Amino acid sequence: xxxxxxxxLFALAILGYVWNRQAAxxxxxxxxxxxxxxxxxxxYALLTVLVPVLLVMLLWLVLQGQVVDSLLRSGIAGHLEGRxxxxxxxxxxxxxxxxxxxxxxxxxxxxxxxxxxxxALTARAQTLLLVVVVVLxxxxxxxxxxxxxxxxxxxxxxxxxxxxxxxxCSVVAIVVTLGxxxxxxxxxxxxxxxxxxxEFLFGTNWEPQIPLREDQVAAEGAFGWIPxxxxxxxxxxxxxxxxxxxxxxxxxxxxxxxxxKFRAVAKPFLExxxxxxxxxxxxxxxxxxxxxxxxxxxxxxxxxSPNIALAAGSVMGIMLIPFISSFADDALSAVPQSxxxxxxxxxxxRAEMMLDVLFPAAIPGIVGGVLLAVSRAIGETMIVVMAAGxxxxxxxxxxDSVTTVxxxxxxxxxxxxxxxxxxxxxxxxxxxxxxxxTLMINVLxxxxxxxxxxxxx
Amino acid sequence: MYDTPxxxxxxxxxxxxFAARDVHVFYGETEAIKGVDVDILDKTVTxxxxxxxxxxxxxxxxxNRMNDTIDICRVTGTITLExxxxxxxxxxxxxxxxxxxxxFQKPNPFPKSIYDNVxxxxxxxxxxxxxxxxxxxxxxxxxxxxxxxxxxxxxxxPGTGLSGGQQQRLCIARAVATAPxxxxxxxxxxxxxxxxxxxxxxLIDELRQDYSVVIVTHSMQQAARVSQKTxxxxxxxxxxxxxxxxxxxxxxxxxxxSYITGRIG
Numbered sequence: 001x002x003x004x005x006x007x008x009l010f011a012l013a014i015l016g017y018v019w020n021r022q023a024a025x026x027x028x029x030x031x032x033x034x035x036x037x038x039x040x041x042x043x044y045a046l047l048t049v050l051v052p053v054l055l056v057m058l059l060w061l062v063l064q065g066q067v068v069d070s071l072l073r074s075g076i077a078g079h080l081e082g083r084x085x086x087x088x089x090x091x092x093x094x095x096x097x098x099x100x101x102x103x104x105x106x107x108x109x110x111x112x113x114x115x116x117x118x119x120a121l122t123a124r125a126q127t128l129l130l131v132v133v134v135v136l137x138x139x140x141x142x143x144x145x146x147x148x149x150x151x152x153x154x155x156x157x158x159x160x161x162x163x164x165x166x167x168x169c170s171v172v173a174i175v176v177t178l179g180x181x182x183x184x185x186x187x188x189x190x191x192x193x194x195x196x197x198x199e200f201l202f203g204t205n206w207e208p209q210i211p212l213r214e215d216q217v218a219a220e221g222a223f224g225w226i227p228x229x230x231x232x233x234x235x236x237x238x239x240x241x242x243x244x245x246x247x248x249x250x251x252x253x254x255x256x257x258x259x260x261k262f263r264a265v266a267k268p269f270l271e272x273x274x275x276x277x278x279x280x281x282x283x284x285x286x287x288x289x290x291x292x293x294x295x296x297x298x299x300x301x302x303x304x305s306p307n308i309a310l311a312a313g314s315v316m317g318i319m320l321i322p323f324i325s326s327f328a329d330d331a332l333s334a335v336p337q338s339x340x341x342x343x344x345x346x347x348x349x350r351a352e353m354m355l356d357v358l359f360p361a362a363i364p365g366i367v368g369g370v371l372l373a374v375s376r377a378i379g380e381t382m383i384v385v386m387a388a389g390x391x392x393x394x395x396x397x398x399x400d401s402v403t404t405v406x407x408x409x410x411x412x413x414x415x416x417x418x419x420x421x422x423x424x425x426x427x428x429x430x431x432x433x434x435x436x437x438t439l440m441i442n443v444l445x446x447x448x449x450x451x452x453x454x455x456x457x
Numbered sequence: 458m459y460d461t462p463x464x465x466x467x468x469x470x471x472x473x474x475f476a477a478r479d480v481h482v483f484y485g486e487t488e489a490i491k492g493v494d495v496d497i498l499d500k501t502v503t504x505x506x507x508x509x510x511x512x513x514x515x516x517x518x519x520x521n522r523m524n525d526t527i528d529i530c531r532v533t534g535t536i537t538l539e540x541x542x543x544x545x546x547x548x549x550x551x552x553x554x555x556x557x558x559x560x561f562q563k564p565n566p567f568p569k570s571i572y573d574n575v576x577x578x579x580x581x582x583x584x585x586x587x588x589x590x591x592x593x594x595x596x597x598x599x600x601x602x603x604x605x606x607x608x609x610x611x612x613x614x615p616g617t618g619l620s621g622g623q624q625q626r627l628c629i630a631r632a633v634a635t636a637p638x639x640x641x642x643x644x645x646x647x648x649x650x651x652x653x654x655x656x657x658x659x660l661i662d663e664l665r666q667d668y669s670v671v672i673v674t675h676s677m678q679q680a681a682r683v684s685q686k687t688x689x690x691x692x693x694x695x696x697x698x699x700x701x702x703x704x705x706x707x708x709x710x711x712x713x714x715s716y717i718t719g720r721i722g
Binding site: 260337338339340341342343344345346347348349356357360361418 | 521523526528551552553554555556557558560561563565566567568569577578581582628634635702
């Protein structure tokens, strides 16, 4: 039924398009000068039918369930009296599954009756929807047709509707962002009702394994995020120490010095590297890099932890290499040829040209890329879940095992969870801190980019 | 007919700076220059004129090997600078470009301060032993480029903040600061207004005292005003080369005459 309504709507909208277009063509054939092209008259009809009716249908489909539910509930009010909200929900679910033909056991007869009524209600709602859509579309088609005249500014109307649609689309991004922040914020506030903010922000002890039920035996629990953040910091710094020099050197070489053939081979490899799933990087870290580092350290007589931070960090660095090199490559390529010519024409070597002219001119792009890489390193989850440790330690030793904010969020949210417990809510607080951190870095990146751009353009 | 009577100017110097013999330039399969012979004299302004795409800029870029930066470009024949073949394997193009400066069509100041723009050449070639000497070179170059009065109070502001004409004079100052022997100018006034153009032309005439200047231009009036020698290029050939006054008053080749009188181009 719903699909029939959609089909009718589209058919009528197209009918409106053709009708208006033909009317406009007829006016022009009669010798009048149209304000708008015939196509705009057609699109005006199409959009004035499509947009409002689609909105109505959307609202209808959202509200239909609730209206039908409340009608259903009022029909069986006698049977629901004195039951809790949860029980009512269960009964409604049972009725709906009966209506779909999934009957478990022998339900009471009133439930079967209700299921039949539910089916009838739904069918009626659908028929009503079809009628409403057809009538509304027809009215709009006729209304649109009545507007066609030589002076009618159909183009302005179309432009207004399209710009309205564009505004609506861009609002979606804003609304979703606000929604994400809000959902994080509310859970975080609930967490801070149970654990003081100061303990979370300044505490140096992270042991979130508290009992979920009264009868479980577990530790007292401590929620100081500093060791976790330190872990993230250690891994991020290691990743950047690997990625920034290698990425920049790669970009400089490929952009300026590499022979065409080498570039043709190296570029696809970098793209493959950028396309490797992070899980696979995780395998690489635990199966290849970490054992190799352990073996090397053992040969030097140094005892290192099995989940060595250096392994997770350096593999994350490898993941970031194509990211940084492609940003830097774009930034270097964007420097105008005239600047290269200018430097070479003065007798600069290519190295001098690169260091003195291209690099300063490309700095905004490069810094932007590096800071985005920092954001990614902080937010990266899979590699560290696989290769970093779980125990939070107050250490900045890259040979030790550390944990990160993202790893803790994952471990807090898998397995048995209940959402009124500080252990679970702590994940949201960590997520909030992560969000704030990356937001600050992104703002900083934008500021730096803007500042240098002003100076160099 | 022209702003400055060209006939009164004479070429005072006859030392050959650049000598080109049978120069061909290929871009891939396309032959852009088809066998050019030309002698460029010291302390003389030589103008290259000709319709668009005739190869005059390409030939200019051969003189300091800027064509090396284009992968598909190939140069044959010989070009000598004071008797030494500049396409010899032992010649370092970087050294060559320090001796043969270049000013481009579009002003291309580096994203640095005015001072650093001018000081760039002297710095990379080690022309100044200390800060005072460098200051002196910068001031002298900016004075030569007639930019000192406008720039002296804002030496440490970015060069990109200057107007178009000032930027082009900054680029000339930058080229002059390297103390080249020859200055190549590729349509240096095409992006400038008439006043800035007049300033640059005046400057070119002054530079002639110390340098050999080669200028590519689309403006025949400009060629007539600033140059002593003129070369007319057409479709990759050097059609005619001689005294500017002779080219503009009494061209030998009918193609030159047609171009100068505005029939081709």
